[in-house]
Amino acid sequence: QVQLVQSGAEVKTPGASVRVSCKGSGYTFTRYDMNWVRQGAGQGLEWMGWMNTDTGYRVYAQKFQDRVTMTRDTSTSTAYLELNSLTSEDTAIYYCARGGDEGKFDWGQGTLVTVSS
Amino acid sequence: SYALTQPPSVSVSPGQTARIACSGDALPKQYTYWHQQKSGQAPVLVIFKDTERLSGIPERFSGSSSGTTVTLTIEGVQAEDEADYYCQSRDSSGTYWVFGGGTKLTVL
Numbered sequence: 001q002v003q004l005v006q007s008g009a010e011v012k013t014p015g016a017s018v019r020v021s022c023k024g025s026g027y028t029f030t031r032y033d034m035n036w037v038r039q040g041a042g043q044g045l046e047w048m049g050w051m052n053t054d055t056g057y058r059v060y061a062q063k064f065q066d067r068v069t070m071t072r073d074t075s076t077s078t079a080y081l082e083l084n085s086l087t088s089e090d091t092a093i094y095y096c097a098r099g100g101d102e103g104k105f106d107w108g109q110g111t112l113v114t115v116s117s
Numbered sequence: 118s119y120a121l122t123q124p125p126s127v128s129v130s131p132g133q134t135a136r137i138a139c140s141g142d143a144l145p146k147q148y149t150y151w152h153q154q155k156s157g158q159a160p161v162l163v164i165f166k167d168t169e170r171l172s173g174i175p176e177r178f179s180g181s182s183s184g185t186t187v188t189l190t191i192e193g194v195q196a197e198d199e200a201d202y203y204c205q206s207r208d209s210s211g212t213y214w215v216f217g218g219g220t221k222l223t224v225l
């Protein structure tokens with residue numbers, strides 16, 4: 001079955017960068033897009049962008065355009081999200097979500113990123 | 118930027134019907150997806166392409182569409198349905214995904 005396993009919780013100081021990983025299994029990694037979505041405490045879901053895991057083509061939400069990078073390693077079926085210039089407002093749970101057939105999302109378990117001085 | 122609008126909360130008694138609306142200008146030309154998120158858990162997709170129910174999702178969940186509004190309906194609500202529900206769709210260009218603000222369903 002499809003599984004997306006994300007890396008563990010992170011604590012960062014303001015101004016730092018964070019990288020979150022998402023390892024896919026149970027399917028052919030390069031056949032499906034990977035999305036990233038975040039959720040602040042008590043807040044709603046916020047889509048950050050998606051990446052074609054085959055070609056590497058990426059589309060970022062305008063809000064994150066200047067400081068987000070999505071990459072992948074096809075040899076390990078792992079997608080990565082890197083977010084720079086962190087502030088306290090970036091404290092959130094970050095989810096990867098496979099963009100499956102017919103637009104269906106399969107979600108990872110989430111990674112808590114805490115930004116605090 | 119494009120936005121999807123949902124009511125913040127809906128409350129129903131067990132056995133009643135809950136309806137959660139989602140409105141957006143591009144909805145007549147873009148499919149909508151509904152995700153259920155229970156407290157402390159990752160979201161789970163329940164409805165895709167406006168009306169299709171994901172395998173394993175109870176038949177009491179259904180989706181419908183009319184113009185710029187789509188609706189998630191839960192008939193015969195059960196206590197286990199208490200959760201946050203998010204609609205999701207693309208903007209008119211089809212480039213960007215957008216989520217609604219979420220609706221908290223409370224089962225009284």
